[in-house]
Amino acid sequence: MDTTTSGPGDEGPADTPGGVEKMPTIRDVAKLAGVATSTVSRALSNPARVNRYTRERIVEAAAQLNYVPSSQAQGLSNGRTNAVAVLVPDITNPFYFDIIRGAQHQLKAAGYTQVLVDTEESSEMELEALHRMRSADGFILAASRLTDAQLAEVSKTQPLVTINRASTPSVVIDTPSAIVQALEHLASLGHRRVCYVSGPATSWSSQKRWEVLDEESSLRGMETCRIGPYAPKTTSGAAAADAATRTGATACIVFNDLLAIGMLQRLRERGIRVPEDVSIVGCDDIFGADFCNPPLTTIASPIEQAGRVAVTMLLSQLNPVPGATIRQRAVMPTHLTIRASTGPAPDNVHG
Amino acid sequence: MDTTTSGPGDEGPADTPGGVEKMPTIRDVAKLAGVATSTVSRALSNPARVNRYTRERIVEAAAQLNYVPSSQAQGLSNGRTNAVAVLVPDITNPFYFDIIRGAQHQLKAAGYTQVLVDTEESSEMELEALHRMRSADGFILAASRLTDAQLAEVSKTQPLVTINRASTPSVVIDTPSAIVQALEHLASLGHRRVCYVSGPATSWSSQKRWEVLDEESSLRGMETCRIGPYAPKTTSGAAAADAATRTGATACIVFNDLLAIGMLQRLRERGIRVPEDVSIVGCDDIFGADFCNPPLTTIASPIEQAGRVAVTMLLSQLNPVPGATIRQRAVMPTHLTIRASTGPAPDNVHG
DNA sequence: CAATTTTTGGCAACAGCTTGCCACCTTCTC
DNA sequence: GAGAAGGTGGCAAGCTGTTGCCAAAAATTG
Numbered sequence: 156m157d158t159t160t161s162g163p164g165d166e167g168p169a170d171t172p173g174g175v176e177k178m179p180t181i182r183d184v185a186k187l188a189g190v191a192t193s194t195v196s197r198a199l200s201n202p203a204r205v206n207r208y209t210r211e212r213i214v215e216a217a218a219q220l221n222y223v224p225s226s227q228a229q230g231l232s233n234g235r236t237n238a239v240a241v242l243v244p245d246i247t248n249p250f251y252f253d254i255i256r257g258a259q260h261q262l263k264a265a266g267y268t269q270v271l272v273d274t275e276e277s278s279e280m281e282l283e284a285l286h287r288m289r290s291a292d293g294f295i296l297a298a299s300r301l302t303d304a305q306l307a308e309v310s311k312t313q314p315l316v317t318i319n320r321a322s323t324p325s326v327v328i329d330t331p332s333a334i335v336q337a338l339e340h341l342a343s344l345g346h347r348r349v350c351y352v353s354g355p356a357t358s359w360s361s362q363k364r365w366e367v368l369d370e371e372s373s374l375r376g377m378e379t380c381r382i383g384p385y386a387p388k389t390t391s392g393a394a395a396a397d398a399a400t401r402t403g404a405t406a407c408i409v410f411n412d413l414l415a416i417g418m419l420q421r422l423r424e425r426g427i428r429v430p431e432d433v434s435i436v437g438c439d440d441i442f443g444a445d446f447c448n449p450p451l452t453t454i455a456s457p458i459e460q461a462g463r464v465a466v467t468m469l470l471s472q473l474n475p476v477p478g479a480t481i482r483q484r485a486v487m488p489t490h491l492t493i494r495a496s497t498g499p500a501p502d503n504v505h506g
Numbered sequence: 507m508d509t510t511t512s513g514p515g516d517e518g519p520a521d522t523p524g525g526v527e528k529m530p531t532i533r534d535v536a537k538l539a540g541v542a543t544s545t546v547s548r549a550l551s552n553p554a555r556v557n558r559y560t561r562e563r564i565v566e567a568a569a570q571l572n573y574v575p576s577s578q579a580q581g582l583s584n585g586r587t588n589a590v591a592v593l594v595p596d597i598t599n600p601f602y603f604d605i606i607r608g609a610q611h612q613l614k615a616a617g618y619t620q621v622l623v624d625t626e627e628s629s630e631m632e633l634e635a636l637h638r639m640r641s642a643d644g645f646i647l648a649a650s651r652l653t654d655a656q657l658a659e660v661s662k663t664q665p666l667v668t669i670n671r672a673s674t675p676s677v678v679i680d681t682p683s684a685i686v687q688a689l690e691h692l693a694s695l696g697h698r699r700v701c702y703v704s705g706p707a708t709s710w711s712s713q714k715r716w717e718v719l720d721e722e723s724s725l726r727g728m729e730t731c732r733i734g735p736y737a738p739k740t741t742s743g744a745a746a747a748d749a750a751t752r753t754g755a756t757a758c759i760v761f762n763d764l765l766a767i768g769m770l771q772r773l774r775e776r777g778i779r780v781p782e783d784v785s786i787v788g789c790d791d792i793f794g795a796d797f798c799n800p801p802l803t804t805i806a807s808p809i810e811q812a813g814r815v816a817v818t819m820l821l822s823q824l825n826p827v828p829g830a831t832i833r834q835r836a837v838m839p840t841h842l843t844i845r846a847s848t849g850p851a852p853d854n855v856h857g
Numbered sequence: 858c859a860a861t862t863t864t865t866g867g868c869a870a871c872a873g874c875t876t877g878c879c880a881c882c883t884t885c886t887c
Numbered sequence: 888g889a890g891a892a893g894g895t896g897g898c899a900a901g902c903t904g905t906t907g908c909c910a911a912a913a914a915t916t917g
Contacts, residue, residue, distance in 0.1 A: 179902060191867045194904055195777045215552050225855060227587065228903030230578045231872045238621075238641075247599070251795065256597045259624055268641065270589075271622050273610055290577045290589075290619065360666055389797070416797055420687065427869060442600065446740070448799035531873055542897045547875055582902050638878035853901060 156187040181329055188216040199224065240270045240291035241471060242284055245297055245349040248413060249388060250458060251443040254297045254318060257462025267292075276300060276355070293469045295462075296320070305419070318461055318467045319360045324472065326485040328466045330438060331367040333454040333489040337408055337436045338371050339437060340452075340491055344499035346406040346434065352395045352418070354410030355382030362411050364438070368408060369383050380404060385414055392417015396425070405433060411435035413443045413452055419447055419496065430498030438468045440492055449495035456489045525618060530571040539567040550575065563745055580593055590820060593635055593643035595649055597797045599738060599764060600792040601809060605648045605669060608813025616821055618643075627651060627706070635662050644820045646813075647671070651708045667820045669812055670711045675823065677816045677836040681789060682718040684805040684840040688759055688787045689722050691803075691842060696851035697728070697785065700743040703746045703769070704734030705761030712761050714788070719759060731755060743768015747776070756784060756851040763788035763795045770798055770847065781849030791843055800846035806841045 160421060185192040188284045190209060199215040201412040205213075216222075230236045241258050255271065258367040260270045270291055270315040274280040275315045285294060293314035309315065317325040341349055344362050351368050354361035365381060372379045381413060385391040387410060396418040415437030422429055424441045429435055429449055440455035462483045469480050508643045519585040536543040548555045549564040556564075567573075581587040592609050594602040606622065613620045621642055625632040629651040636645060640662055640686060642667035644688040650657060657673045659667065668676040692700055702719050705712035716732060733749045738761060750758050760766035766788030773780055780786055788795060791806035815836045822832050 180895080181905095182903080193868080193906075194866050197866085204865080221637075223638055223640055225582075226901055227578050227581045228872090231576075231582055231874095231903075232905045234872080236578060246610060249603075249900080252597070252600075252603060255622070257622075259597060259622060263624070268621050268639075270604070270619050270621075271610060272619075273607075273614070286572075287574055289574055290620075406890075410629070420797055443794040443797065446771055446794065446799065447797045453883080543874075544876075544898080545896055548896085551875080556893085560895080576873055579902090580875080582873075582904090585902075686865045832876080 170178050177226070179212065179221070179222045179324065181224065184217045184222050187220060188213045196281040212252070222398040235289050235292050235473075237266065238268045238270050238291050239293045239295060239466070240272055240284065241295045242272045242297065243389075244276045244281075244300055246271070249443065250411065250413070250439050251297055253293075254462035254465075255456035255460035257464075258295055258459055258498055259303055259462075260459075261463040261466035261470075265466070267470070268465075274300070278302075278305070278357070282420070283307070285313060285315075286443045289300060293473050295469060297462075297466050298358065298360070300355075309503050314469065314472050315388050316472070317466050321359065323455065323483045324460050324481065325483075326468065326487060328360075328456045328458070328461055328487045329489050330364055330454055330456065332368050332407065333456075334364055334367045335371050336378070336491040337373065337452075338368065341406045341408075341434065341436070341500075342375055342377060344406075344434065344498060346500070347400075347500070348380070348404045348405035349406045349408060350387070350399050350402045351354075351379060351381045351383075352385065352399060352407050352414060353381055354385065354414070355386050357386045358387075358410075364408075364410065378404075379458065380505040383410070385410070387411050387413050389413050389417035389420070392419070393421040396421035396427075400427060400433070403492075406436070406497070407433065408436045409440075410438060412439045412451060413451070414440045415451055415496075416443060416447050419449070423448070429496050432501055433501070434497040436491075436497060444492075451454050452494045452497040452502045453492055454489055457487050461487050507688075511843065518544065518611070521688070522642070529576070530573045531559060532573075532575065534571055535568045535573050538571060539564045553633045555848050573763075586643050586824075587640050587641050589619045589621050590644045590646060590817070591635065591639050592624055592646045593623045593625050593632055593648065595625055595627045595632075595651055595652070596738075597622070597624045600794065601762065601764070601790050602648055604809035605813035608810035609646055610813075611810075612711075612814040612817035612821075616817070618722040618821070625651070629653075629656070629708070632661070636664060636666075644824050646816050646820060648813075648816075649709065649711070651706075662847040665820065665823050667816050669816050672710065674834045675819050675832070676834075677812050677819065679711075679807045679809070679812055679837060679838045680840050681715055681805055681807065684807075684842050685715055685718045686722050686758065687842040688803075688805060689719065689726065689728070691844065691848065692785065692787070692851075693726055693728060693755045693758075695757075695785065695849060696853070699729040699753075699755045700759060700803050701750050701753045701755035702730060702732045702734075703736065703750060703758050703765060704732055705736065705738050705765070707735045707804070709738075709761075715761065716771050717760075729755075734761070736761070737763050738764050740764050740768035741769070743770070744772040749783070751776075757787070757848070758784065759787045759789075761789060763790045763792045765801060766804070766847075770800070770802070774799070780847050783852055785804035785848040785851070786844075787848060795843075796845065804839055804843055805847045806843040812838060813840050825841055 181192050181195050185195045195213050198210045226237055259269050272284050279302055294318045296315055298319050299317055319327055351365050353365060369379050380402050385395050392414055394415055415435055437451045437453035440453045444451040444453050468482055531547050536546045546564050549561045575590055584684050610620050623635050632652055647666055647668045648742050649670050650668055670678055696735050702716050704716060709835035720730050731753045736746050743765050746765055788802045791804045795802040819833055
């Protein structure tokens with residue numbers, strides 16, 4: 156906008172070669188506006204506290220100097236950093252991407268900055284980050300690998316909200332209810348024996364999914380079996396696919412899409428047709444689920460929204476509104492998205 | 507580890523309900539170790555400066571109190587935040603994913619934290635972030651939407667490194683050389699007329715790719731045409747596909763995989779076979795390029811590595827080693843990965 | 858017009874850490 | 888044994904904002 160610096164009154168050593176120009180401080184603004192620093196501080200953060208005309212003068216001076224308050228210093232004196240850390244087990248996984256995206260979006264809207272941390276599927280790293288990171292006002296734990304006890308412990312001293320974890324506060328994606336839908340879908344296609352391909356042993360959601368699946372399928376007179384655990388990566392899909400074919404199941408419900416897509420690739424390699432020979436249901440509806448081959452029937456979750464809601468919950472915890480109560484739990488709805496990886500059960504039953 | 511707090515000498519208001527316990531400061535450590543705060547500071551950051559035994563006492567005291575220095579305060583006094591901001595035009599895009607991942611990895615290794623900013627394809631937001639973010643020591647600009655002039659201006663006052671941009675310092679992915687490979691590949695398959703499907707108008711790399719493509723193809727006696735610009739999203743693929751079919755080209759080289767995958771979907775819908783009727787070459791080899799239908803022939807780039815190198819360059823700029831010179835430019839090699847989306851040109855030429 | 862209340866803005870003490878400078882204490886040297 | 892040299896550690900002044908408290912100024916009231 157204003158390139159005032161190019162004026163003739165070239166005051167100070169402008170353009171320090173290779174150096175960064177010194178940023179203006181609140182004191183510079185105060186001097187220019189002819190007031191005390193405290194007045195500047197108040198004018199900017201608590202406008203009602205200072206006379207209108209003085210304030211205008213200050214604002215103008217600040218604009219002229221291109222003044223931006225140092226969040227570091229602000230944080231120092233008022234104890235908050237205006238940053239929140241988002242911990243994910245594996246940035247590689249597109250599932251977390253959507254969470255990151257949702258969180259980022261909401262945080263930005265609230266004037267917070269997002270600090271991203273990859274805990275590499277390790278509970279130690281997670282714990283470490285939780286303790287070390289004094290530079291965050293709060294934490295979002297996406298698919299924490301911590302035990303319930305650790306989680307409870309940490310949440311005593313750190314504001315946090317989890318995603319897909321039975322703790323408080325937390326936002327959980329209601330996959331179980333969609334598992335039922337998936338089961339109905341498979342049942343109506345004539346499948347009687349379905350295999351659950353499970354995710355990491357420490358994954359709370361993988362556990363939950365299996366429980367619901369097992370229970371609901373017996374209600375419907377269907378048989379189940381379980382294989383795994385597998386790492387939630389496409390590369391684990393090959394092993395999962397091979398194991399799955401040996402279970403005699405005509406359909407698989409897979410912990411997540413990544414794994415499911417990996418299985419799809421392997422099955423194709425082995426000449427096993429999907430869905431003619433076996434049906435596959437994924438979970439999460441991640442990027443790619445719609446254009447893989449065949450397109451994946453999957454349990455769609457509003458992942459990005461989950462990220463957003465998590466942030467909202469965290470922020471309401473950080474800045475409590477006197478009247479309102481803090482929401483402790485949000486459940487995100489899910490639904491089955493049927494694509495081409497599921498089809499009628501092969502009728503070799505009477506063969 | 508140590509649950510010392512449960513001891514009988516319950517000093518202080520432990521377990522403030524809902525509150526966060528006060529973190530120990532350098533003074534607490536100093537008191538416990540019986541030294542001055544300055545000594546503690548030095549013991550931790552400049553070990554050589556303090557007697558070994560004193561240091562051990564201090565370290566132990568710090569451990570006992572579970573002391574972690576406040577990076578805020580550190581930053582305030584020494585002027586650095588130990589954070590770097592990574593600006594991407596669109597977190598949605600898997601391409602940036604890999605960059606983020608690479609950067610995150612390298613930053614963590616160096617003890618820095620990563621602040622992620624989505625500039626939403628807007629140069630204003632980019633500029634704004636560059637000016638506002640006093641909380642970062644430096645910036646990584648992935649696919650900046652700024653003009654060369656703006657970039658030059660900003661880099662005078664902020665340490666930064668760009669990715670895929672002709673500025674310094676910068677890491678560029680050598681797509682042009684792989685464009686040649688792609689062209690050879692297509693030529694050997696009998697294609698004579700290829701269409702370039704271009705990305706955003708402000709994208710430097712899209713521009714570069716076209717220039718190389720145009721030049722090299724005429725050297726080989728091939729015809730080219732160009733359509734676009736298109737937003738680099740799968741959803742833009744439909745329009746791109748439709749436009750491409752009208753150019754009479756038998757092969758398309760597409761700005762990036764996202765767009766290419768979108769085209770694949772659209773072509774399939776319209777019953778146009780890939781690669782029988784038209785060949786498609788993407789760019790970036792993002793997540794999904796290997797399992798879409800058909801798997802995409804694409805120009806593979808070491809994107810994650812680019813993120814890492816960018817960080818390395820930035821850090822060497824932030825912490826110059828007296829002897830070494832700072833690398834101003836890194837070129838990442840690329841290669842063509844041939845999958846199933848390219849095949850022999852349809853021989854309707856003499857039809 | 859004096860007394861009281863409300864505004865407004867300044868002083869100075871923090872917040873937690875770093876660092877230049879100086880003083881003290883050992884060692885060492887002649 | 889006195890003086891020099893070097894190693895340690897403390898003092899205090901920063902770094903940039905925020906905020907409780909108070910005084911001066913302005914507005915209100917009787």
